[in-house]
Each structure stands twice: as structure tokens, then as C-alpha cells.
Amino acid sequence: MKREPVQVSGGDLQRLRQLNSLSSIRALREARGPLTLTELATQTGLSRGSMVDVVTDLQERGWIAEVEPAPGGMGRPAKRYRFRADAGHVLGIDIGVHKVLAMITDLAGQTVASGRVAVDPGTTRDERLEAVDRAVDAALVAAGPAMPDLWGVAAGSIGVVNREGVVTRVNALPDWAGVDLIGHLGQRLSCPITIENDSKLAALAEQRLGVAAGVRDLVYLHAGRRPGAALILNGRLHHGFSGATGEVGLMEITGWRTMAGHLENSTVAEGAAPEDAAGLVFGSARTGDPAALAAVDTYAHQLALGTAAMVLTLDPELVVLGGGFSRSADVLLPALRRALEPHCLRVPEIRPSTLGEECVALGAACLALDHVDERFFSPEGSIARPAAPRRLV
């Protein structure tokens, strides 16, 4: 009988020490503030004495730092330690249609530097790749020469991205399919590189840093001119067999491929450029304009069709409303909820996304951090800090 591998590490005495060190790192990283030795000992289950060994070792290795003791309280004041989020950094890149955004974050996901280059739908593949390079260089320059090496890189691209990091299908950019992003980034960055679809990364960012923090099962709706979706299942990004998840909009009956027309063809938006139409309609709907409200309602009903299919399939705890139209969540979200009700057994909670236009880059950083974690906490992982130099050519 095949079974799911329940991870069992085991090993050497040194491996045991390593596991205990990792538990301590984890405890300090997850904690709100600094922890004392006694607190650490109770959390990890180790004895105080062993905790001293572990902590001094971690301090020497640069993983944790001592903080001045807490004032007040009885007895001898205890030394306190904190996780050094600045022990390492990762790079998250959003390669979008209109911009390339490179963000360097520390191990806690805090942004320390970023670089940004504007592009547009007409930018060719090579120009776009060059824009990526410029954005990355700008972020590295902004971070300054004092920053330690990068431990990981992840980039988000539109289109379907397979497990090898190749963009296999893309509509919005004609010459983007088949681009070898790992190869391109690998020429300049000598650390592990991951590529993922941009909506998936936005979903991840919301689950880690945003409105869905800690939710284990959620559907991320990218509400925009071309709606899309991404899934977090059992707390993990669901990549799918070939990377093409959340593509329920490809079914004709959902109408997702053409539904933006309901907004753009509304009388409210007459004469406006297609990219401005939606904003106008949402704005008019906000003031109560009947035609605009009707257009929003039609859009919401269409959006609800595909959403209901996913909700009924997955029974998620939460739906996150993201994408460009989530700026108008005050209008769109109630309409979507009403439209979902007749289809669903239980309409899940719906929350508008909060991270704004940096969400894809942030999600990329989160993914890179996940991979750093996996490397560290895997049975083969070492507690030595990786030497993965960034290479500025």
C-alpha cells in the first residue's frame, strides 16, 4: 500500500542538535518579541542547560542576537534573544505587463529595497528581459554593498508556468511564451531560482502577509479585464500537474473571456478607452447610477459562475478578491456575494485584497523564503548559512 510520507528525520547526534537548533530558530522567528532562555526551553521542550548550548551556538553563527533584558520584574533579569531577520535576504520579482518590480526582503518578509522599471504591452521579449535586469540591479544597488548575499530568487510572470519554470501559454504578450526565465536570471544571480504564475504569487502573498494570513484553504480571484484565479490548498500554493490551475474561465459557459465587455460597453463608459472604462463604471456605480450598477451586476454574475464552480469544488474557507478591480471592492464585492448565493451551499467569506500592486513581488519573495525554509529544514539541510553570492556582472 502506497502511503503519504510522514516526514521522519532521525540521524546522528549532530542531526539532533541541528533539529533542536532549528526548533529554536523557528520559535524565535514565530514569536512576537524576544524570548528568554527559559521561555525558549519550555517551547522547544529542551532543558535549560542544553538551551544555553544551542543559543550560544546560534549566536556565534549569526542566526540570533541578544537584546537588552526586560526592565522590571522580580529576580535576576533574564537575557533575551531575537531572531535576526537580516541574517539573509531573498529577491522577489514581478514581471508584469506594465512594470517590472524587483523587491529584496529580509527573512521576515520585510522589504529592504526595491527597483522598478516601467514597460508596456508592446515591449518585446528582449526589452522586457533587459528591464528585468535593470530592476534587479536597481534593487541590489538600493540595498547597498553591505547586504549579505541573496539566498533565493523567485519571479512571477503572466501565463502558465510549468514545473521547469518555462512559460508554456500566454495570451497578453505575443512573444513571451517559451521564455527561459531561469536561464536568463541564472546568468546574473547564482542562487536557487523559481518561476511561478503571477496570480498564484499574489494569492501566496495574501495568505502570508495580507488579508488571508493563516487561512489554509482559499480561492484568490483575480478580478480584472481577464479574470483568473489561484488556489491555496492545505496552506500551500496549488501548482497543479502542468501549472494550469484556476483556469475555469476557459470554459465558455463562464463567459470569463468576454465579460469585461459588460463594463466597457456600458453607456456610462461611452467613448472612454477600454482600460479606463471599468474605473468609470465602478465610480458611477458607487454614486448609484442605475446603468453602471446594472453593468457591475452583470459582471459580478459572470464572475460568480466560475467562482461558484471553484467554491463548490473546493469548499474553501475564504475567497480573496484581488486584481485591478479589487480597488472597487466596495461596489463589486457585495454584488459578487449576492451573485454567489443561489449557486453555493455555503457562501464563503469574501475579503478584498489589501496588498496592492506590490503583491506579486511580495508573493515571489514569500515563495523564495519558502524554498529557503525547505532547504534548511529538510533532513539534508545544514544550519550553516548558505554561501550563494549574488553576481553583479
Added chain:
Amino acid sequence: MKREPVQVSGGDLQRLRQLNSLSSIRALREARGPLTLTELATQTGLSRGSMVDVVTDLQERGWIAEVEPAPGGMGRPAKRYRFRADAGHVLGIDIGVHKVLAMITDLAGQTVASGRVAVDPGTTRDERLEAVDRAVDAALVAAGPAMPDLWGVAAGSIGVVNREGVVTRVNALPDWAGVDLIGHLGQRLSCPITIENDSKLAALAEQRLGVAAGVRDLVYLHAGRRPGAALILNGRLHHGFSGATGEVGLMEITGWRTMAGHLENSTVAEGAAPEDAAGLVFGSARTGDPAALAAVDTYAHQLALGTAAMVLTLDPELVVLGGGFSRSADVLLPALRRALEPHCLRVPEIRPSTLGEECVALGAACLALDHVDERFFSPEGSIARPAAPRRLV
């Protein structure tokens, strides 16, 4: 930043020994045949010397047994050890509309005894619960008094089952909703009890013992008069927030609630009882009857609508065609594949289920085994065999 907990165990020296013992148990359990000490040592990464300690300990505790050395080969023949699948047993129960089946399996998922009681849709709730008791008793009697205690129990029921094991929604049996199966079984069985939806358990059985062995992402289609679906995602049964996953058939546009009519109203099945109609139609379709083929095609097209929604959402590696109609997979499966093609980016492989009518009970046993595993391999788990006596009242 919230993160997914990467399991880190750590702990004591005895915990280290326990981890190494568990790795050894795992290695022996997963292996095809018995293993020698040297083989075990290389697989677990331990030294030979330590392996001797671990193995003698496990032998004393009854987890593993020595096998006669392999004949032939150079040098001194090595002792060989095997996992004792009979060290413990679990009970899986299928509480169906037409039958109750209780199966006792060993730790490898091999059936050692079973009991079966026929019921029908008209059976009342209390009668059905009594039938469950009789089936369980029969299985325990069949297993004989020599069998060690049960380590876990799982039962499959139709309807939506929430995390507390309560059936919250059910159509086929009018008085079944709200039944407290854990409470009922707990009166007679003093070991951990889990309740789950029957289709989900069938999916699990196929992924562990059947046609989907080892596949990590799959959609299980229950093709019958009332189609349903269950999901295995990332190697684990996807329960959902309220247990209502795979319910895409509730959307009217899929037509899943009424589609059996295409078969039952076919001229081929004129005059037959509704429960026999499908068999007749599939039989005629097999011989090439045009009316029957048309009816099957219509059914397949409807089935494909909901299936495509799930496939596009999840991008699974595999679709398993189960349920009563999977007996006619030779006719239905090609029709389903053809019907899926226009909807999907990539039509996943489709395989007919192989486990037959025992699949739900087997899946229940698999789920019980999973929970046994979780208990053993969790940081708090002990390598001592659990004393969870069955109580025959």
C-alpha cells in the same frame, strides 16, 4: 509573516532513538521484501552498529520479525527482517444505501476479516445503525479472539460530513442527516473514530491501493445516477472547510442532478425499472445500438461539464472514473474523454476504478491507518504499541 509549519521534531536523546526506530519501521514497511541490516543502515543513514541496537529493540517490541536468510550469494548470509503488518489492525466501515460492510485490515491494508449486512433505502436510521453494529460484530468474530486490539476505526457515510463527524446534508436517506456516528460507534469501540464521506474514501482507496496508486493530484468521479466527485490534492484527501467538496454538480448548468434521465428515458430502456435502465443502455451501447450510444454520449457530455470545471480548476494528473457506472467504463470512458476535449487545455489521463464495491470500506481502513501513522510519527507519538481495546458489549 505567517508561514506553513515545516515539521521540526527535535528533542531528547530518546526521541532521537525513537525517530531512528520510526525510520527503520518505515523503511521495512515500504520495502518490497525483507531487508538486511546493511540495507537498513544505508537506507536510514545510520551506522551498522546502531542499526543492531534499533533492530533488536524493535524485534522485542513486536514491530518487526526475523526472516530466514536468503540462500545463495557470497559470504556469510545476512539476517533479514520484515515489518510485522499483523502488529496492529484497523476497522473500516462502509455505511451505504444498500449495504453495510465492515472490514478489518492489518497495518499493510490487507483485509483479514469482514462482515456484511444488507440494507435498503427504506431502512430507518435506527435499523441502519443496528446493521452497522451487526456488521462490525461479524467482522470481529470473523477475525477471531486471537486478533490484537483495534488501533483505529473509520467509517464512510453518504452525505456531507463535517470535521466533527456529523452528517450535515444528505439527500438519498431522509432521516440520516444529523446522525451521531462517532457517538454510536464509540459506545462499542474504544479507539479513535473518524467519519468521512463515502466518495472521498473511495478516492482514497484508489490512491492507496487501486488504479491511482501514488498519484498526488487526482479527481475521483463517482459516475452513477447521482454523480459526485472527491479530490486528492498533494497526496492528501481534500476535506474542505465544511466537508462539502466536489459538489460542482449542484450548479444547475452542469445538469448533474437530472442527467441520469438521459439514460433512463432512452428508448432502449423502455419499461425497465430506473435502477436497471443504465445497465441496459450501456449494454446496448456496447453492441453498437445507435439510440443507446446517443444516450451514453449525452450523459458523458453532461458529466464532462462538471468534470471540466474541476479539471480546469485543479489541473490534476489523473481522473479516476468510479461509481456504479464505472463497470461500463469501456463505453463511458471514451465518450467522456471525447466530451472533455473541447473544454480542457490538457485532458488528464482517465482510468476506470478497479477496487469494486469494497472500495469505500477499504478507503475507510486507509484513513484509519493514516491516523494511526499520524499518531505514531507525530512529535508526541510513542513507539509503544497502543492499548486501545475493542469492547465487544
Added chain:
DNA sequence: CGATTTATTGTGGAGTCCATAGATATTCAC
């Protein structure tokens, strides 16, 4: 029968953790 091959058994050493006891630093009460 001896050489070769492979497995088993035994010993010493190193690393890690725990329990315990005594030293230390701070607050609180008088």
C-alpha cells in the same frame, strides 16, 4: 582445505542532553 567475501560482535571514544546544586543579579520589605 585455505582464500575470499560478507556479516556479526565487541570496545573505546565523542557528542548531546538532563538533573542538580551553587553562584549571581535584581526587586521588595523593613
Added chain:
DNA sequence: GTGAATATCTATGGACTCCACAATAAATCG
């Protein structure tokens, strides 16, 4: 101020587990 109370820090010995290496044992091959 001084001493009691409280909590932490430091140090030591003992127990457990693993590893490396050497000596012994049991089979096959020529």
C-alpha cells in the same frame, strides 16, 4: 542600607546514543 525573596545564570557529573574500527564468524569458490 540590609536581608529575604525570586528568578536567572553557571558548572559538574552521569546517562544515553551514535560512530569508527578491529576481531570474530559463517558462508562460497577454487
